[in-house]
Amino acid sequence: MKRFVFLSVFIAAAVFSAEMALAQDLTSLKEAFRNIRSVKAEFLQKRSLTILTKPLLSEGKLFLSTPDSLRWEYLSPLRSVMLRKGNKIQIYNFSDGFWKPEMAQAAESRRMVLLEISLWFQGRFDESKAFKHSYFPGPPEHVILVSGEGINKFINRIEIILSVRPGVIDRVEIEEPGGSRTSIEFKNVELNSSLSSEVFEKP
């Protein structure tokens, strides 16, 4: 009996200690992101579909200014840009030499994605309304987001792999039901450079 009590106390202490360490790590993770005022990066997106033998590659740029401005721009194969400034979200496509506003195509899904991306780049994983997060100190340090009811029809889980450089995301892996997946790799990441507000307002 004494041995059982000792074991129970030991396990409880170990679990408590692990949770404390995790909370400590997550706090320090948020602290690393807290110093970020802006992010500028290039990205390579690999879209793997069960219908396709080879993934579809897209290239683009990302601009973020905390707390709520984001520009997510594709340069190829389609030129397209999603802009967020506060609650205002605009989507444009480049066609015939002009930027044209996008018709309301899956606007809700795209709005949700923009809001989520804004949170990731500020380390505010616990503020997501659509996903529950788990933090893993690694290496590599990463965060797993599991989708809630409704979203799980489109996304199973998202893995965000963090760089050794504090506050920088290396890669995002998105898994969908049915086996399709998306990998987004970030490169040439610049932190806290000066960004004009026009970047988030005009295509």
Place this chain on the structure above:
Amino acid sequence: MICRKGFEIFLLGFLILFIGCVLRPETRSTLRSPGDLPGCYAIFPVKPWESVHKIEATIGGGSSSLIGVTKGEPSEHRLQSVLLSPEGFILFDAELSGGGMAVRKALDPFHSPAFARGLMEDVSLLFFPPQVKPTAWGKETDGTMICVWEGPDESHTEISGSMESGWKILRRNKQGKIIKKAVLHGPFVSGLASRVELWSFKPASYRLRMTLIQAFQ
């Protein structure tokens, strides 16, 4: 004076028509020659393929950019078509097989049955020849192929063109009105045109401009 001018205009019109008729025999088609029949199928892939297109859709006053992924099996007349947003969201996913259509996924505004039917008709028009033999075909002396198929619903499909000048596909309803028109431009990569423009006039009016991004056979 007015009467004389009217007569001159009539005469000019008559001459233009007359010259047109005189020149016509130089480009006369050789009709229903068995040797020309394969030319009616030149623009359609013969082997299983998968392709990715950049699509610019103009509907009403608005425009939309999409990525279209198509996988086809011509011998089984089977085809899967997926529409993605530029970010890679699957907006529409449907399959044609054995004469039936199954829609796996369709998000607003692509969720109406009419849209699904129309889109799969467009894709079939571009990638599959009608399943019956043409009722008429021929090759003009300049190399232009002309092929006509009659559909079960009294609709007609017409294909004309050449690899050098590009191709045109017309789909007419039983009243003879054009309901879909597609213009295909080479070069052909893995059996697929590099650029396609498609106009749909009925029941919905829209234009699709498709640019081939990648293709495998």
